[in-house]
Amino acid sequence: xxxxxxxxxxxxxxxxxxxxxxxxxxxxxxxxxxxxxxxxxxxxxxxxxxxxxxxxxxxxxxxxxxxxxxxxxxxxxxxxxxxxxxxxxxxxxxxxxxxxxxxxxxxxxxxxxxxxxxxxxxxxxxxxxxxxxxxxxxxxxxxxxxxxxxxxxxxxxxxxxxxxxxxxxxxxxxxxxxxxxxxxxxxxxxxxxxxxxxxxxxxxxxxxxxxxxxxxxxxxxxxxxxxxxxxxxxxxxxxxxxxxxxxxxxxxxxxxxxxxxxxxxxxxxxxxxxxxxxxxxxxxxxxxxxxxxxxxxxxxxxxxxxxxxxxxxxxxxxxxxxxxxxxxxxxxxxxxxxxxxxxxxxxxxxxxxxxxxxxxxxxxxxxxxxxxxxxxxxxxxxxxxxxxxxxxxxxxxxxxxxxxxxxxxxxxxxxxxxxxxxxxxxxxxxxxxxxxxxxxxxxxxxxxxxxxxxxxxxxxxxxxxxxxxxxxxxxxxxxxxx
Amino acid sequence: xxxxxxxxxxxxxxxxxxxxxxxxxxxxxxxxxxxxxxxxxxxxxxxxxxxxxxxxxxxxxxxxxxxxxxxxxxxxxxxxxxxxxxxxxxxxxxxxxxxxxxxxxxxxxxxxxxxxxxxxxxxxxxxxxxxxxxxxxxxxxxxxxxxxxxxxxxxxxxxxxxxxxxxxxxxxxxxxxxxxxxxxxxxxxxxxxxxxxxxxxxxxxxxxxxxxxxxxxxxxxxxxxxxxxxxxxxxxxxxxxxxxxxxxxxxxxxxxx
Ligand SMILES: Nc1ncnc2c1ncn2[C@@H]1O[C@H](COP(=O)(O)OP(=O)(O)OP(=O)(O)O)[C@@H](O)[C@H]1O
Ligand SMILES: [Mg+2]
Numbered sequence: 001x002x003x004x005x006x007x008x009x010x011x012x013x014x015x016x017x018x019x020x021x022x023x024x025x026x027x028x029x030x031x032x033x034x035x036x037x038x039x040x041x042x043x044x045x046x047x048x049x050x051x052x053x054x055x056x057x058x059x060x061x062x063x064x065x066x067x068x069x070x071x072x073x074x075x076x077x078x079x080x081x082x083x084x085x086x087x088x089x090x091x092x093x094x095x096x097x098x099x100x101x102x103x104x105x106x107x108x109x110x111x112x113x114x115x116x117x118x119x120x121x122x123x124x125x126x127x128x129x130x131x132x133x134x135x136x137x138x139x140x141x142x143x144x145x146x147x148x149x150x151x152x153x154x155x156x157x158x159x160x161x162x163x164x165x166x167x168x169x170x171x172x173x174x175x176x177x178x179x180x181x182x183x184x185x186x187x188x189x190x191x192x193x194x195x196x197x198x199x200x201x202x203x204x205x206x207x208x209x210x211x212x213x214x215x216x217x218x219x220x221x222x223x224x225x226x227x228x229x230x231x232x233x234x235x236x237x238x239x240x241x242x243x244x245x246x247x248x249x250x251x252x253x254x255x256x257x258x259x260x261x262x263x264x265x266x267x268x269x270x271x272x273x274x275x276x277x278x279x280x281x282x283x284x285x286x287x288x289x290x291x292x293x294x295x296x297x298x299x300x301x302x303x304x305x306x307x308x309x310x311x312x313x314x315x316x317x318x319x320x321x322x323x324x325x326x327x328x329x330x331x332x333x334x335x336x337x338x339x340x341x342x343x344x345x346x347x348x349x350x351x352x353x354x355x356x357x358x359x360x361x362x363x364x365x366x367x368x369x370x371x372x373x374x375x376x377x378x379x380x381x382x383x384x385x386x387x388x389x390x391x392x393x394x395x396x397x398x399x400x401x402x403x404x405x406x407x408x409x410x411x412x413x414x415x416x417x418x419x420x421x422x423x424x425x426x427x428x429x430x431x432x433x434x435x436x437x438x439x440x441x442x443x444x445x446x447x448x449x450x451x452x453x454x455x456x457x458x459x460x461x462x463x464x465x466x467x468x469x470x471x472x473x474x475x476x477x478x479x480x481x482x
Numbered sequence: 483x484x485x486x487x488x489x490x491x492x493x494x495x496x497x498x499x500x501x502x503x504x505x506x507x508x509x510x511x512x513x514x515x516x517x518x519x520x521x522x523x524x525x526x527x528x529x530x531x532x533x534x535x536x537x538x539x540x541x542x543x544x545x546x547x548x549x550x551x552x553x554x555x556x557x558x559x560x561x562x563x564x565x566x567x568x569x570x571x572x573x574x575x576x577x578x579x580x581x582x583x584x585x586x587x588x589x590x591x592x593x594x595x596x597x598x599x600x601x602x603x604x605x606x607x608x609x610x611x612x613x614x615x616x617x618x619x620x621x622x623x624x625x626x627x628x629x630x631x632x633x634x635x636x637x638x639x640x641x642x643x644x645x646x647x648x649x650x651x652x653x654x655x656x657x658x659x660x661x662x663x664x665x666x667x668x669x670x671x672x673x674x675x676x677x678x679x680x681x682x683x684x685x686x687x688x689x690x691x692x693x694x695x696x697x698x699x700x701x702x703x704x705x706x707x708x709x710x711x712x713x714x715x716x717x718x719x720x721x722x723x724x725x726x727x728x729x730x731x732x733x734x735x736x737x738x739x
Contacts, residue, residue, distance in 0.1 A: 438584035439558040452574030
């Protein structure tokens with residue numbers, strides 16, 4: 001296309017916006033993993049005995065597991081003993097009791113990320129739980145939430161303060177032995193978020209978490225558990241960034257959602273981990289297990305994700321639809337550029353009667369990247385009258401990238417109905433010419449066309465996130481025209 | 483305003499334009515007629531800077547400035563507008579957003595403030611009325627599922643919004659019903675101005691009843707083989723292209739589109 005090589009090079013060189021490192025004192029474990037490390041971690045977090053036992057059980061199980069290699073991605077072998085399993089900003093005494101006690105350097109970091117906590121507290125009505133490396137730093141908005149009876153805190157706190165709830169649900173959706181990365185996470189998760197919405201309560205605000213990996217050579221293993229009790233509703237947002245580093249960093253999170261009768265959970269992610277440089281050096285390995293169990297009748301779980309970052313992404317937010325009439329939704333935009341690799345998709349497991357699910361996946365590949373959609377729709381014998389609709393669209397920018405679709409359908413019930421649509425398109429020269437003929441920059445034109453392509457997914461995002469997601473695409477596409 | 487000298491252009495190694503000479507002054511309306519496949523759209527696309535076509539010889543200047551050195555979007559910002567013969571669809575991108583992005587790109591180029599959504603909405607609604615398009619078309623994807631005639635009216639809407647210096651209209655009258663032809667011609671006449679030139683490609687002299695051109699040119703085999711006034715169109719209508727030494731409704735080159 002029209003932009004000259006030089007222009008393209010300049011655009012490509014534009015740096016990852018969130019690629020700064022924060023200088024704060026931190027307590028970091030020596031790299032390495034064994035039972036002592038886990039015990040130390042558990043000790044620092046003042047965890048009860050049962051939690052340590054749980055972790056050790058997971059660890060022993062993990063040692064027997066093999067790293068999966070079936071995904072459409074390639075990456076150098078990870079040495080799990082070269083990673084540090086705990087890094088926390090040094091604190092003067094205990095956990096900060098309010099934002100005023102939070103390290104000002106840290107608050108500045110969040111400001112650079114565009115999430116000034118103070119501002120958010122006042123203006124946006126978003127409660128933010130900010131996870132920095134391995135620990136939760138501050139949770140805003142605790143009070144109004146507490147009034148509604150909503151528990152929104154770090155998982156470490158929840159383990160100490162709400163052990164019955166944690167013990168009842170932790171690991172029920174994603175058990176230890178589920179997969180290699182989930183096993184590792186279960187053994188060493190350092191922090192994460194816990195949400196409980198009581199019966200009949202509509203959570204009064206959007207809950208939000210920002211993750212950031214700061215320290216070098218650390219892995220981030222956060223664990224999120226969200227429980228929506230009968231008839232409740234909660235919308236949860238998560239955003240992620242990381243500094244630019246030459247080494248790869250590992251992120252292996254587990255998210256578990258539980259929806260009881262008539263409850264609804266809406267979980268949205270805007271993921272912008274550092275993708276590595278234009279030569280494919282550095283970047284985050286994002287190996288995440290996200291699963292929701294719609295165990296109650298008429299319950300509903302929706303995943304909406306916009307994935308633009310990470311060097312390698314391996315992620316399949318899924319729904320287990322156990323309750324009668326329960327609903328699962330997956331709306332996804334995954335964009336890859338340069339040397340990024342993404343293998344993402346969803347699993348919809350229909351177990352209950354009249355369960356229904358919708359999958360809308362939009363994959364965009366630019367540069368030399370590879371983008372795969374992998375989806376499983378499964379109907380158990382009891383899934384009478386269940387149905388699924390899947391729409392899987394790929395958009396290619398340039399001719400050096402790839403898109404792959406791997407849909408799997410397994411049905412043990414004859415009454416189940418599946419509809420599947422798939423398209424692959426290109427940003428055409430004619431479309432580009434039309435935009436440019438109207439005075440629009442090529443870069444802006446691509447971003448506009450891509451945004452149009454993603455519209456069905458963006459409209460599922462909460463308003464402020466939708467705007468952010470649009471901007472993110474624009475930044476991530478920089479240098480893709482050429 | 484626009485000066486084309488000995489312009490040669492080819493596509494995929496095949497020469498289509500074989501030495502075009504054309505001078506257009508501000509305020510003038512020029513009509514280009516000619517058999518299918520003679521190169522009318524090619525000329526329009528080349529003027530707008532479509533890189534699918536390669537200019538092998540000749541020059542094009544706009545108010546003295548060498549157009550061939552400018553990218554498509556730069557030419558657009560200098561005031562060149564092309565109404566497409568076959569407008570392309572951009573699914574999911576609302577017409578409104580597309581138009582506002584275009585208008586703001588032009589405004590930015592001129593050092594003017596961007597128009598906010600509300601201001602723009604008002605303007606766009608007015609102009610869509612002018613071309614008899616229901617404002618609901620602004621919310622739809624760009625040309626997405628528009629009928630042939632709706633697409634053409636949408637092109638005129640864009641010309642009216644962008645207020646170009648040189649408007650090139652490639653068969654904007656084709657496929658229009660009688661009422662739509664009136665609407666579109668009124669739109670084009672509204673564009674006529676002292677400081678603006680219009681170059682319109684058409685097959686039908688009936689359009690020239692609505693929009694009276696200052697000059698009529700016949701393009702055949704990649705060259706302008708005859709130029710005249712309004713009456714040339716009437717003559718062509720009566721006699722076809724045969725008397726000019728080419729066969730009527732036959733491509734000058736071996737392959738027609
Ligand atoms: N992209 C292309 N590849 C190959 N040939 C092309 C291409 N574009 C145009 N041509 C050829 O160039 C010639 C001129 O085409 P052009 O579209 O300019 O004709 P036209 O005068 O506009 O015809 P019409 O009246 O049918 O619109 C035709 O023979 C056409 O097939
Ligand atoms: Mg034509």
